[in-house]
Amino acid sequence: MRLVVNEPGTFVGTRGGMITVYRKKSKVLEVPVSKINFIIVLTRGASFSSALVRLLSKHNIPIIFYSPYGTPLSMCKSFTSGTVTLRKRQYRLQENVDGLKLTRSFALGKVLNQYSLLYSMAKNRAKSDPQLAKELYNVAREIKGVGEKIEKVEGPDFESSRKEVMSLEAEAAQAYWESVAKALSKVIEFPGRRKRFENPTDPVNVSLNYLYTILAGECSLYLEVCGLDPYAGFLHVDSPRRPALAMDLMEEFRQPIVDRVVFKAAFEKRLDNIVENGRLKREARQMLYKAYVERLKTKVTFLNRSLPLEDHIFLQARRIGEHVMGREEYKPFIL
Numbered sequence: 130m131r132l133v134v135n136e137p138g139t140f141v142g143t144r145g146g147m148i149t150v151y152r153k154k155s156k157v158l159e160v161p162v163s164k165i166n167f168i169i170v171l172t173r174g175a176s177f178s179s180a181l182v183r184l185l186s187k188h189n190i191p192i193i194f195y196s197p198y199g200t201p202l203s204m205c206k207s208f209t210s211g212t213v214t215l216r217k218r219q220y221r222l223q224e225n226v227d228g229l230k231l232t233r234s235f236a237l238g239k240v241l242n243q244y245s246l247l248y249s250m251a252k253n254r255a256k257s258d259p260q261l262a263k264e265l266y267n268v269a270r271e272i273k274g275v276g277e278k279i280e281k282v283e284g285p286d287f288e289s290s291r292k293e294v295m296s297l298e299a300e301a302a303q304a305y306w307e308s309v310a311k312a313l314s315k316v317i318e319f320p321g322r323r324k325r326f327e328n329p330t331d332p333v334n335v336s337l338n339y340l341y342t343i344l345a346g347e348c349s350l351y352l353e354v355c356g357l358d359p360y361a362g363f364l365h366v367d368s369p370r371r372p373a374l375a376m377d378l379m380e381e382f383r384q385p386i387v388d389r390v391v392f393k394a395a396f397e398k399r400l401d402n403i404v405e406n407g408r409l410k411r412e413a414r415q416m417l418y419k420a421y422v423e424r425l426k427t428k429v430t431f432l433n434r435s436l437p438l439e440d441h442i443f444l445q446a447r448r449i450g451e452h453v454m455g456r457e458e459y460k461p462f463i464l
Contacts, residue, residue, distance in 0.1 A: 137174030201346030212356030231363040238381030238461030240276040275301040332400040349375035351446035381462040
């Protein structure tokens with residue numbers, strides 16, 4: 130469970146081992162520390178007692194501060210235990226066959242989840258719009274075929290193989306977003322996928338970028354907790370500006386979490402008039418984050434375990450570590 134602080138003037142403290150939340154000197158929440166995984170701060174003007182920070186550190190519960198854009202700004206957490214061996218092996222794997230297995234897995238997870246989401250959209254439109262459903266089915270099958278190509282990528286040179294995987298992933302992404310644009314055109318204007326640096330102003334892209342940023346922060350957090358270096362990736366190139374491994378892990382969860390939340394909001398016409406000067410309005414950020422958290426709590430079955438999606442993210446981060454240590458073969462998260 131996450132505790133979200135999104136109102137200015139909120140005070141979070143502790144009493145008798147309980148986390149307490151006050152607004153305007155009135156207690157609005159009291160929850161056992163054992164029920165909280167981390168605290169998310171989405172607003173300015175909130176305060177936290179030093180006793181609370183001590184309690185959270187004892188239980189290894191971080192406080193994460195976000196910008197209005199959804200970017201994680203800082204994290205207050207207890208010191209990480211020694212992970213030297215794990216990180217050394219992680220860096221070595223970046224250039225060998227076991228690292229290439231992770232590269233393929235991250236891309237395969239994303240591509241097959243794109244296939245799954247398009248297939249679901251086609252199935253839901255089989256009666257209401259059979260022509261669109263047929264087009265979505267066809268593209269879904271094409272994307273699945275790209276996934277089969279990704280599984281076969283081999284080569285003695287890690288970097289050339291990584292680039293080949295990235296090229297195939299980009300091919301699938303182009304087909305996916307073109308099909309999504311056709312489906313969304315029935316209810317909202319969507320010019321196609323535009324990333325944050327392209328400064329999109331349409332509500333779908335702005336919403337996607339906002340929640341992708343939050344998801345990337347979550348993935349980075351879980352990798353840190355598991356002792357991995359979030360900046361040393363396999364599919365994405367290392368960069369001091371972004372956590373490459375967090376971006377790798379995030380690929381498997383873009384469609385099952387963020388895309389489903391944003392597309393659902395679009396089809397329900399909840400994305401109208403939510404952007405102002407290229408940014409989400411405050412109410413829109415709260416609406417999207419609430420829907421995102423609800424989606425994280427949704428139970429799905431993967432590897433014969435029915436768990437909330439947020440637990441699957443953590444388990445996938447831990448499985449990366451197990452793969453790095455040579456104790457387990459990593460399998461991508463696919464719905």
